[in-house]
Amino acid sequence: MAIKISDIPSEGFSLEFDQTLELLGQATAVTANLGIKPGGKGILQMTGRVQAAPTLECSRCLRKFSSPVDAAFNIELAPMSAQGTSSEHELVRGELDMEFYQGEELEPIEFVREQLLIALPMVPLHDPGCKGLCSVCGTDLNEAECGCRREQPGAFSALKDLLKK
Secondary structure (H helix, E strand, O other): OOEEHHHOOOOOEEEEEEEEEEEOOEEEEEEEEEEEEEOHHHOEEEEEEEEEOOEEEOOOOOOEEEOOEEEEEEEEEEEHHHHOOOOOOOOOHHHOOEEEEOOOEEOHHHHHHHHHHHHOOOOOOOOOOOOOEOOOOOOEOOOOOOOOOOOOOOOOHHHHHHHHO
16 A cells, blocks of 8 residues: 655645454454654654554463554655755654655555554563462462462572571
């Protein structure tokens, strides 16, 4: 679904799609509404909203769960030529919030995928009160207590003893 940059009208245009994307190694249904409007010097403004419900794995108990995402975004796109011809370019403050594109076409699906990944939690939890797995026997502590002694010395127990001295 590549968009030719030269075909974008000066007033911009809107694009809607419902598609299945590969996200975190699995197929995920995605709905997106995008608006793309050209600015000066090849700069484009892309605004939109993306919705999906990817399946994530709880980082404490490894339980699979659906994590609904509804994210709005506003991206400024500049051509790679705006950075200059040097292979190394130090970003200035105004370029930190900018995305760059190369060539005469844009692939909006890649920007949508990126916005989805940004909107996902860094540490996914199926429930904020998740107790996780027992570090000794692996029992899911949300479902049952196992009775294991988990007070075994950890990696930082030597530091605790040093502080006492």
